[in-house]
Amino acid sequence: MAVIVQKYGGTSVGDAERIARVAERVVAAADSGHRVCVAVSAMGSTTDELLSLAAQISPMPHERELDMLLTAGERISMALLSMAIIERGREAISLTGSQAGIMTDTSHGKAKIVEVRARRVLEALDAGKIVIVAGFQGVSTDTYDVTTLGRGGTDATAVALAAALGAELCEIYTDVDGVFTADPRIVPDARKLHAVSYEEMLELSAAGAKVLMLRCVEFARNHGVLVHVRSSFHDGAGTWVRREDERMEQAIISGIAHDTSEAKVTIHGVPDRPGVAARVFRPLADEGVNVDMIVQNVSVAGRSDISFTLPKEDIIRAKPVLDATAEEVGAASVETDPDIAKVSLVGAGMKTHPGVAADMFDALADAGINIEVISTSSIRVSCVVRASEVERAVQVIHDRFRLSEEALFREAHPDTVTDQMKALKGDPES
Amino acid sequence: MAVIVQKYGGTSVGDAERIARVAERVVAAADSGHRVCVAVSAMGSTTDELLSLAAQISPMPHERELDMLLTAGERISMALLSMAIIERGREAISLTGSQAGIMTDTSHGKAKIVEVRARRVLEALDAGKIVIVAGFQGVSTDTYDVTTLGRGGTDATAVALAAALGAELCEIYTDVDGVFTADPRIVPDARKLHAVSYEEMLELSAAGAKVLMLRCVEFARNHGVLVHVRSSFHDGAGTWVRREDERMEQAIISGIAHDTSEAKVTIHGVPDRPGVAARVFRPLADEGVNVDMIVQNVSVAGRSDISFTLPKEDIIRAKPVLDATAEEVGAASVETDPDIAKVSLVGAGMKTHPGVAADMFDALADAGINIEVISTSSIRVSCVVRASEVERAVQVIHDRFRLSEEALFREAHPDTVTDQMKALKGDPES
Numbered sequence: 001m002a003v004i005v006q007k008y009g010g011t012s013v014g015d016a017e018r019i020a021r022v023a024e025r026v027v028a029a030a031d032s033g034h035r036v037c038v039a040v041s042a043m044g045s046t047t048d049e050l051l052s053l054a055a056q057i058s059p060m061p062h063e064r065e066l067d068m069l070l071t072a073g074e075r076i077s078m079a080l081l082s083m084a085i086i087e088r089g090r091e092a093i094s095l096t097g098s099q100a101g102i103m104t105d106t107s108h109g110k111a112k113i114v115e116v117r118a119r120r121v122l123e124a125l126d127a128g129k130i131v132i133v134a135g136f137q138g139v140s141t142d143t144y145d146v147t148t149l150g151r152g153g154t155d156a157t158a159v160a161l162a163a164a165l166g167a168e169l170c171e172i173y174t175d176v177d178g179v180f181t182a183d184p185r186i187v188p189d190a191r192k193l194h195a196v197s198y199e200e201m202l203e204l205s206a207a208g209a210k211v212l213m214l215r216c217v218e219f220a221r222n223h224g225v226l227v228h229v230r231s232s233f234h235d236g237a238g239t240w241v242r243r244e245d246e247r248m249e250q251a252i253i254s255g256i257a258h259d260t261s262e263a264k265v266t267i268h269g270v271p272d273r274p275g276v277a278a279r280v281f282r283p284l285a286d287e288g289v290n291v292d293m294i295v296q297n298v299s300v301a302g303r304s305d306i307s308f309t310l311p312k313e314d315i316i317r318a319k320p321v322l323d324a325t326a327e328e329v330g331a332a333s334v335e336t337d338p339d340i341a342k343v344s345l346v347g348a349g350m351k352t353h354p355g356v357a358a359d360m361f362d363a364l365a366d367a368g369i370n371i372e373v374i375s376t377s378s379i380r381v382s383c384v385v386r387a388s389e390v391e392r393a394v395q396v397i398h399d400r401f402r403l404s405e406e407a408l409f410r411e412a413h414p415d416t417v418t419d420q421m422k423a424l425k426g427d428p429e430s
Numbered sequence: 431m432a433v434i435v436q437k438y439g440g441t442s443v444g445d446a447e448r449i450a451r452v453a454e455r456v457v458a459a460a461d462s463g464h465r466v467c468v469a470v471s472a473m474g475s476t477t478d479e480l481l482s483l484a485a486q487i488s489p490m491p492h493e494r495e496l497d498m499l500l501t502a503g504e505r506i507s508m509a510l511l512s513m514a515i516i517e518r519g520r521e522a523i524s525l526t527g528s529q530a531g532i533m534t535d536t537s538h539g540k541a542k543i544v545e546v547r548a549r550r551v552l553e554a555l556d557a558g559k560i561v562i563v564a565g566f567q568g569v570s571t572d573t574y575d576v577t578t579l580g581r582g583g584t585d586a587t588a589v590a591l592a593a594a595l596g597a598e599l600c601e602i603y604t605d606v607d608g609v610f611t612a613d614p615r616i617v618p619d620a621r622k623l624h625a626v627s628y629e630e631m632l633e634l635s636a637a638g639a640k641v642l643m644l645r646c647v648e649f650a651r652n653h654g655v656l657v658h659v660r661s662s663f664h665d666g667a668g669t670w671v672r673r674e675d676e677r678m679e680q681a682i683i684s685g686i687a688h689d690t691s692e693a694k695v696t697i698h699g700v701p702d703r704p705g706v707a708a709r710v711f712r713p714l715a716d717e718g719v720n721v722d723m724i725v726q727n728v729s730v731a732g733r734s735d736i737s738f739t740l741p742k743e744d745i746i747r748a749k750p751v752l753d754a755t756a757e758e759v760g761a762a763s764v765e766t767d768p769d770i771a772k773v774s775l776v777g778a779g780m781k782t783h784p785g786v787a788a789d790m791f792d793a794l795a796d797a798g799i800n801i802e803v804i805s806t807s808s809i810r811v812s813c814v815v816r817a818s819e820v821e822r823a824v825q826v827i828h829d830r831f832r833l834s835e836e837a838l839f840r841e842a843h844p845d846t847v848t849d850q851m852k853a854l855k856g857d858p859e860s
Contacts, residue, residue: 016486050506056446057510058517065516068524069509072502076480079499080487086495087488094498099574144529 002168003125004034007135007158011175012232013077014044022232023084025173026130030090035125037165039135039158040081042073063108067137067148071097074134074154082132092130095120097137097146101164102157104138104147111138111147112215113156116164125165133161152213159216163223170220172212172229178238179204179211179229181255181403186391189404193254194237197244197348200254203380207344208259217241244348252349252356253401258394259342260387262292262309264373265322269332270306272299276329280306283321289314293342293375293382303332307373309384312338340372341390344382345397357381363400369393432598433555434464437565437588441605442662443507444474452662453514455603456560460520465555467595469565469588470511472503493538497567497578501527504564504584512562522560525550527567527576531594532587534568534577541568541577542645543586546594555595563591582643589646593653600650602642602659608668609634609641609659611685611833616821619834623684624667627674627778630684633810637774638689647671674778682779682786683831688824689772690817692722692739694803695752699762700736702729709759710736713751719744723772723805723812733762737803739814742768770802771820774812775827787811793830799823 006026013019022040030036050069054061061069078094085092101117124131135154138147149156155172162170179201180190196204198221205214211229220227220241230238270276277296284291294308310318315336322334350356357374360381364371369392373384385393398404436456443449452470460466480499484491491499508524515522531547554561565584568577579586585602592600609631610620626634628651635644641659650657650671660668700706707726714721724738740748745766752764780786787804790811794801799822803814815823828834 016483019487053446053506053510054513057449058513061513062516062522065509065512065522065524068512069506072505072509075502075505076483076499079495079502080483082495082498083484083488083491086492092492092495094495096576146526 001033001035003037003162003165004029005037005039005158005162005165005167005170007039007154007170007172008041008081008232009154009174010041010044010047010077012173013040013081016080019043019077019080019084022173023081023088025232026081026085027088027090030130034168037121037125037131037133037161037167038081039133039154039161040074040078041135041154042070043077043080046073046076064145067108068146070148071134071137071146074136078132078134082130085130085132090130091128092132093124094132094134095124096134097157098139098144100131100133100161102133102138102160103141104149106140106142106145106147108145108147110150111140113138113149113160113219114141116160118161118164121161121165133157149215152216155213155216156219159219159223159225159227162225162227163219167225170225170227172216172227173232174211174229175232176211177231177236179209179241179255181253182394182398183258186258186394187256187398187404190398191404191406193239195240195242196254198241199244199379200346200348201241203344203346203377204255204257207257207346207380207382208261208342209255209257212241252353253345253347253403255346255403256394256397257344257346258390259344260390261311262340262342263312263315263336263338264307264309264340264384265318266305266307266335266337267322267326267331267333268305268335269303270296270326271330272302272304277306279329280322280325283325284310284318287317287321289318289321293373293384295373295375309340309342309373339387340384341387341393342382342384343390343393343397344380345401346380348379350379350381359400360397363396364393367392367396369396431463431465433467433592433595434459435467435469435588435592435595435597435600437469437584437600437602438471438511438662439584439604440471440474440477440507442603443470443511446510449473449507449510449514452603453511453518455662456511456515457518457520460560464598467551467555467561467563467591467597468511469563469584469591470504470508471565471584472500473507473510476503476506494575497538498576500578501564501567501576504566508562508564512560515560515562520560521558522562523554524562524564525554526564527587528569528574530561530563530591532563532568532590533571534579536570536572536575536577538575538577540580541570543568543579543590543649544571546590548591548594551591551595563587579645582646585643585646586649589649589653589655589657592655592657593649597655600655600657602657603662604641604659605662606641607661607666609639609671609685611683612824612828613688616688616824617686617828617834620828621834621836623669625670625672626684628671629674629809630776630778631671633774633776633807634685634687637687637776637810637812638691638772639685639687642671682783683775683777683833685776685833686824686827687774687776688820689774690820691741691743692770692772693742693745693766693768694737694739694770694814695748696735696737696765696767697752697756697761697763698735698765699733700726700756701760702732702734706759707736710752710755713755714740714748717747717751719748719751723803723814725803725805739770739772739803769817770814771817771823772812772814773820773823773827774810775831776810778809780809780811789830790827793826794823797822797826799826 082092082094103115104111135157182190184190227241512522512524533545534541565587612620614620657671
């Protein structure tokens, strides 16, 4: 019998009634002939309540002890879900991250899964049990200390379990219907995607799409785990995340992601000589600051400007490092700007359709939106714009590429996107 | 450096402020030059809240999953206590029952500790850390499932750790000041005992004293663990529970316990022939009913009555078994009476002072309180009385033996207690 892994987030198990509904869904999956393993998050507000308790005890709680505290959350939800399944006449067993063999490194609060020792899970599945595993948590290989995986950690647990169990499918149940062409709160006619490739999902997640965390998608890609992102509130299909192949919907553009969590830094008047970029970015890396979208403009009179983005929360740590570096390399000044946003257009078809970036810049220009920084990959174009203009930017790009229409339809004339757009412009119904 | 084990109950760690106070007390013990290991219960109402969640999911929650759920409680309190200690500049580490090597049998909800594999606790103590261990929980040797130890389980955790660590002392911090000559809510001038022997404490706990659970005392006696029961709200000395030796306060009587949790059963007209008692009590034992205070009266015309007590909550299970047995052995009828209470007088000195029982019966007779069943051990006399008279019974026995006065004082004339009482009666100040 094939194994299926299901993941339920905190909203899905927010109270006893919702846990009962999840139990029914799990039992249905088992009834349909699967061996079922479930990764579950802490109930609704549990984690926040525990964090608030910790804050009353210590302004900066010890990391190991904070992980010990927070993992109580999944312990509660998984035991309740297991009870609810047993109540429905199926055998079930809940296992902590440690019991389920979720082995991690020792980075408390943001541990990475390094191995899944799935013996105990497999034995329970073989014994006909539904296995409920605590999401978001593991145990470190070195010290056998309890760790947590950080934001989106239960997704990572689910995908890692699916890989280790050789699961046919990993279902990520969430409070949205799937992956959309843009955030539906900004673009009301955003369309749910039937499928995206791992690479597109990676770019979307990295560009700010919140539906799946980057690390979870990386893990799925690296282990070839078929993922189905779907709603926990109804039975409708969601979005498949899978290998790109011939049978797949061949959209040029999959979707637009945006991200308002970053700030822009510009170092003005950097002397243009070899090694200067390394001298700017090495100290930031040493400080653990993750830098994105680095752009260096053309040198004028032996000096250039270097711009990049970084998480807003890291500005406080980065600023003194940058000031010291600027002085050291002889730059003119350091400017930080938190009022920016990033808009990214992602699609596997871009590789073979060179007009996409130009169309995107066009759409922004037509709307009078200034582009401050540009960066691209083979399947993504990202632009930094003013934070106040990001919603309009997402909307005009969505309109320009007609993303609310079915992809197959848009690709009736598979030339460059520009050509395709021109062809379609005359007749939106074609 | 000597090891000291401290136990804090749920009331002592009821909120962040109380946890901070406990942390200060723990740090003080470490500052005074001890290696400190702490066993801690779940915060105040946590266990009740978790039980209520479980009840919403299932009318009869699966035992293994209920244990998994409940153990989240100590995980929260121990992590918070550890944080609070670290906040005060001391190194600390929290360990689950499993991590601390508390190995139990597989009786979920009432597991017995079978072994403590203290390697990890010892390593942490050797590394200069204060070790916080989750009370009330363990892990089964057979299946590595999480178990709970039942009521008073954290006391058992503390004493078992003290035994395994070769601790100098096990301090049980609680919401009362120590062990009293009687329940101070019933006898306002009940006196706190300076010390009791393991045997006396066993009898007191078995007879209904709630301050220490029977299993914890058994463990302490079997491993010779010196126990100090004391208040978590002030620094005053409590009661020492220890081996009986020459230096110890040689009280004839230590105290009075009472118990209103049992019911009385009488089987009337049991044919008086060999083997009939076994035929009555074997089926109850098979049903897991714990029977206490068995009394068989003198046979009249080949028939006798058998009376005994059992926990009120077991009546429902016991009644059909008893009815069947009564019919099988040809007894006349079975009568159950829940409106009884047990009053017990406990003291190591009874062994050498034969008048104690007579004095106790006298005191009850003088107060017009009828005795329904009597049972004795070498250091205990227990009487069953009407439940409505139990408080008065405790009071008159307390008065008769002058338990509110210091024991040394009472024993100025170490004859029989009766003689002693007579000698003292004339002059209460002597």
